[in-house]
Amino acid sequence: MAITIAxxxxxxxxxxxxxxxxxxxxxHTGNWPGVTVEKKEGRLKGHREVVLxxxxxxxxxxxxxxxxxxxxxxxxxxxPDAIIxxxxxxxxxxxxxxxxQLLELGIPVVVALNMIDVVRKTGDEIDVKKLEQALGCEIxxxxxxxxxxxxxxxxxAVALAKNAAVTLTKNTFAPSKNxxxxxxxxxxxxxxxxxxxxxxxxxxAFSNEVEAALDSIGSLVRELGAVKDKxxxxxxxxxxxxxxxxxxxFERDAEAAKDAGIADTAEGKRVLAEIEKITTAVEDKxxxxxxxxxxxxxxxxxxxxxxxxxxxxxxxxxxxxDRIDRVVTNRILALPIxxxxxxxxxxxxxxxxxxxxxDWVNDVLFGSLVPDGVANGLAALGTxxxxxxxxxxxxxxGVGAVIGFLPQMLVLFVLLAFLEDCGYMARIAFIxxxxxxxxxxxxxxxxxxxxxxxxxxxxxxxxxxxxxxxDRRMTVMTTTFIPCGAKLPxxxxxxxxxxxxxxxxxxxxxxxxxxxxxxSGIMLKKLKRFSGxxxxxxxxxxxxxxxxxxxxxxxxxxxxxxxVKRAGTIVLAATVLVWFLSSFDTSMxxxxxxxxxxxxxGDKIAVIFSPLGWGDWRAAVATITGLIAxxxxxxxFGVLYGFxxxxxDGAEYWPQLIAAxxxxxxxxxxxxxLLCAPCFAAIGAIHREMMDVRWxxxxxxxxxxxxxxxxxxxxxxGRLFGGGGFTVGSAVAIVFILTLVWMIGFKxxxxxxxxxxxxxxxxxxxx
Amino acid sequence: MKTLRETTNxxxxxxxxxxxxxxxxxxxxxxxxxxxxxxxxxxxxxxxxPVEINVRGYELSLRKDDAGMIEVI
Numbered sequence: 001m002a003i004t005i006a007x008x009x010x011x012x013x014x015x016x017x018x019x020x021x022x023x024x025x026x027x028h029t030g031n032w033p034g035v036t037v038e039k040k041e042g043r044l045k046g047h048r049e050v051v052l053x054x055x056x057x058x059x060x061x062x063x064x065x066x067x068x069x070x071x072x073x074x075x076x077x078x079x080p081d082a083i084i085x086x087x088x089x090x091x092x093x094x095x096x097x098x099x100x101q102l103l104e105l106g107i108p109v110v111v112a113l114n115m116i117d118v119v120r121k122t123g124d125e126i127d128v129k130k131l132e133q134a135l136g137c138e139i140x141x142x143x144x145x146x147x148x149x150x151x152x153x154x155x156x157a158v159a160l161a162k163n164a165a166v167t168l169t170k171n172t173f174a175p176s177k178n179x180x181x182x183x184x185x186x187x188x189x190x191x192x193x194x195x196x197x198x199x200x201x202x203x204x205a206f207s208n209e210v211e212a213a214l215d216s217i218g219s220l221v222r223e224l225g226a227v228k229d230k231x232x233x234x235x236x237x238x239x240x241x242x243x244x245x246x247x248x249x250f251e252r253d254a255e256a257a258k259d260a261g262i263a264d265t266a267e268g269k270r271v272l273a274e275i276e277k278i279t280t281a282v283e284d285k286x287x288x289x290x291x292x293x294x295x296x297x298x299x300x301x302x303x304x305x306x307x308x309x310x311x312x313x314x315x316x317x318x319x320x321x322d323r324i325d326r327v328v329t330n331r332i333l334a335l336p337i338x339x340x341x342x343x344x345x346x347x348x349x350x351x352x353x354x355x356x357x358x359d360w361v362n363d364v365l366f367g368s369l370v371p372d373g374v375a376n377g378l379a380a381l382g383t384x385x386x387x388x389x390x391x392x393x394x395x396x397x398g399v400g401a402v403i404g405f406l407p408q409m410l411v412l413f414v415l416l417a418f419l420e421d422c423g424y425m426a427r428i429a430f431i432x433x434x435x436x437x438x439x440x441x442x443x444x445x446x447x448x449x450x451x452x453x454x455x456x457x458x459x460x461x462x463x464x465x466x467x468x469x470x471d472r473r474m475t476v477m478t479t480t481f482i483p484c485g486a487k488l489p490x491x492x493x494x495x496x497x498x499x500x501x502x503x504x505x506x507x508x509x510x511x512x513x514x515x516x517x518x519x520s521g522i523m524l525k526k527l528k529r530f531s532g533x534x535x536x537x538x539x540x541x542x543x544x545x546x547x548x549x550x551x552x553x554x555x556x557x558x559x560x561x562x563x564v565k566r567a568g569t570i571v572l573a574a575t576v577l578v579w580f581l582s583s584f585d586t587s588m589x590x591x592x593x594x595x596x597x598x599x600x601x602g603d604k605i606a607v608i609f610s611p612l613g614w615g616d617w618r619a620a621v622a623t624i625t626g627l628i629a630x631x632x633x634x635x636x637f638g639v640l641y642g643f644x645x646x647x648x649d650g651a652e653y654w655p656q657l658i659a660a661x662x663x664x665x666x667x668x669x670x671x672x673x674l675l676c677a678p679c680f681a682a683i684g685a686i687h688r689e690m691m692d693v694r695w696x697x698x699x700x701x702x703x704x705x706x707x708x709x710x711x712x713x714x715x716x717x718g719r720l721f722g723g724g725g726f727t728v729g730s731a732v733a734i735v736f737i738l739t740l741v742w743m744i745g746f747k748x749x750x751x752x753x754x755x756x757x758x759x760x761x762x763x764x765x766x767x
Numbered sequence: 768m769k770t771l772r773e774t775t776n777x778x779x780x781x782x783x784x785x786x787x788x789x790x791x792x793x794x795x796x797x798x799x800x801x802x803x804x805x806x807x808x809x810x811x812x813x814x815x816x817p818v819e820i821n822v823r824g825y826e827l828s829l830r831k832d833d834a835g836m837i838e839v840i
Contacts, residue, residue: 060797434814
């Protein structure tokens with residue numbers, strides 16, 4: 001029988017790190033809340049019958065954002081056989097808040113007291129034995145990062161799950177009164193003897209009024225159809241479930257009522273009305289609302305436990321994190337530091353360290369070593385001319401052009417992995433929230449954007465932590481404006497070939513992306529479909545920690561490998577196709593590129609792009625192939641411009657590129673390719689997040705349209721000011737600029753009807 | 768009524784009540800800002816919003832609008 005164990009806990013408590021350790025997988029981890037947005041399944045190493053579920057982090061079982069709902073509905077409705085609740089030991093109080101709720105589900109829980117090393121370092125002490133007794137569940141001290149204790153936690157969870165399964169089949173289960181404490185203070189320990197099923201978790205004790213209300217609610221719903229089955233033993237620990245449900249109903253949790261099958265029957269509705277009366281009576285008596293009563297009750301309960309079990313040196317003491325924060329989120333320095341960091345990332349990856357590596361690979365490896373070697377080999381074999389062409393001019397020129405940028409990408413991936421792991425991400429969101437809000441986005445939108453710097457697909461998925469639908473959609477639409485890893489070769493190519501020695505071109509691509517996001521934010525926010533209240537910004541700022549070299553390297557290798565794989569598959573296929581189309585004419589005769597099928601097609605498409613300054617058919621074709629994967633842009637250039645050159649004299653195709661583009665046109669080309677619709681994979685991700693075809697089409701159309709407008713403005717205005725004379729193109733560019741200015745500065749936002757303003761704050765403060 | 772909005776850097780206050788309604792309020796409470804919780808105001812972001820507070824031993828950031836819902840003494 002398969003046993004399912006869920007890893008649940010607060011965001012950023014180390015669930016995925018432990019999951020990777022236990023299953024041998026390599027899911028992405030990072031130091032900011034919300035790295036995992038989908039549940040992932042894996043099998044426990046050494047115990048193939050045990051399935052582990054890694055869940056997105058949650059602070060409570062009353063979730064708000066889409067990825068948190070995944071966790072809750074899994075825990076509540078699918079009911080795993082056991083839960084490993086990962087608790088950040090350096091932050092016990094808030095983490096145990098979720099624990100109290102997990103214990104109520106009636107599913108056996110093992111608490112993994114994670115990052116115990118951090119606690120030991122600060123000199124805090126946790127009395128684990130006492131905490132075990134107070135919570136009524138087993139605790140294992142772990143340090144998932146170093147793999148300490150994880151296996152033990154998993155084994156305990158498996159044992160509990162098996163134990164529970166036995167209890168369920170015997171159906172001898174009854175709620176045991178002596179496992180319940182009235183106050184946290186006098187927890188009696190008799191129930192924790194070795195023989196008793198240790199999953200009879202203790203539960204939060206609320207005040208007498210609340211307990212009485214919960215009892216009445218429990219007896220009201222106990223006999224209802226769907227609930228009755230569960231309580232009577234269809235699921236493990238049905239009584240606990242009843243208690244959990246009673247609390248949820250007391251809190252007016254509509255989702256829980258629906259899941260329990262109460263909301264839609266006549267009988268259920270009558271009961272809900274009864275419950276409403278009970279709840280209101282308690283609220284009147286305690287002069288507070290039911291949600292507050294329950295949350296306060298839980299936190300008071302935990303505070304009591306923590307007071308007895310955790311000795312903290314000084315709660316408000318300045319830690320190293322705080323000292324770093326003093327500088328990094330300093331009022332004056334924060335923004336310059338952020339700009340400096342991003343500039344450095346690009347400067348190091350594209351212009352300096354990465355470029356040296358790339359130069360070597362391009363000049364030496366793919367410039368002479370590989371083609372010469374292969375050419376000699378082919379000559380020795382005496383292969384057909386067309387095959388030589390395919391291999392040398394097609395595959396090596398195309399795939400080589402892409403692989404050539406690997407050093408730069410690896411450097412970028414290292415730097416990004418470092419940024420993600422050290423804890424700076426959440427700070428950037430904190431610093432930029434004010435700016436982003438002005439532009440219609442939330443500071444939280446910045447995390448998808450930064451993740452998107454590596455690859456747009458996880459970037460788009462990272463937007464799931466944004467609670468408001470509008471803000472999330474807008475983030476999904478704009479995230480790919482930021483140059484991803486696959487666009488890096490385009491930047492590096494243009495910067496290297498047409499702007500040699502310039503240090504502003506590569507970083508400018510990044511800031512062009514930011515500019516596009518901000519401008520789009522303002523414009524889109526004014527449309528009716530995006531109007532409404534902004535996402536709240538209630539966000540945890542995790543402590544900094546120095547990323548482990550192993551972790552950073554692993555992330556780099558994984559992403560690098562994914563890149564190489566794409567080069568070997570999608571890019572390879574595309575280059576072969578491009579080579580074929582550019583080597584033959586319609587009567588299947590091998591011809592000069594300029595007479596090929598591709599030239600004929602390309603010429604037709606190129607007309608569209610000629611106002612942008614790059615009406616050359618090769619550039620047009622490269623842009624189109626870029627939709628399949630952005631690496632193809634460079635690959636296609638490699639095939640089309642590098643034709644025969646590579647094999648003959650080892651020269652790269654850069655000189656040909658310089659001949660085909662003016663720097664201005666090249667920059668316009670770069671701008672268009674950075675901003676237009678992302679690759680198919682990312683468009684697929686947009687579609688998954690939007691869950692709607694029309695939204696997806698709108699997003700893609702907007703991205704392409706915006707890219708066209710910006711690229712046209714860059715080229716036409718650049719030409720006008722460069723002394724190119726006033727043309728129709730200049731006039732169009734000016735019209736575009738005026739439209740943008742009007743959209744940004746003068747168009748009135750769609751007015752939200754007063755009644756729809758879903759704000760907790762008084763209307764005057766919102767306005 | 769004094770709220771978290773009116774506090775300044777370095778203030779140490781105690782939460783009296785979280786006003787307002789809806790999911791944002793619930794989230795704030797779930798994060799540990801509940802009646803009786805001690806809060807230290809750490810800092811204000813470079814552009815005046817949001818604020819960073821220390822509550823229950825960790826750092827939390829909130830917008831000023833939301834901080835205005837939290838009554839403190």
